[in-house]
Amino acid sequence: MNPEPFLQLDRVIHERGRMAIMSLLAASPELSFTELRDALNMTDGNVTTHIRTLQEAGYISVAKSYQKSRPLTTCTLTAEGKKAFATYINVLEQIVQQSKPKK
Numbered sequence: 001m002n003p004e005p006f007l008q009l010d011r012v013i014h015e016r017g018r019m020a021i022m023s024l025l026a027a028s029p030e031l032s033f034t035e036l037r038d039a040l041n042m043t044d045g046n047v048t049t050h051i052r053t054l055q056e057a058g059y060i061s062v063a064k065s066y067q068k069s070r071p072l073t074t075c076t077l078t079a080e081g082k083k084a085f086a087t088y089i090n091v092l093e094q095i096v097q098q099s100k101p102k103k
Contacts, residue, residue: 033073
């Protein structure tokens with residue numbers, strides 16, 4: 001087995017919570033903090049920490065606004081985030097392909 005694809009996994013995305021956030025955002029143009037938190041069944045603190053890490057990496061953008069006089073935080077994938085996630089998925093696919101038994 002070639003270990004190279006394992007070394008190419010993006011450590012920022014590879015953590016379970018961040019991979020889940022990236023997956024949800026890849027499937028939806030924009031999600032609110034509350035939608036992410038509820039979909040992933042995470043605490044506010046966990047979601048905040050993962051969002052901050054992804055934002056610092058340039059993978060997501062965070063917008064703060066108000067909706068009906070209440071704060072609203074929304075997240076979207078950046079172009080860099082979309083590219084990084086596509087690359088990450090491709091690396092995972094390489095790992096899966098090389099792990100399949102040969103017939």
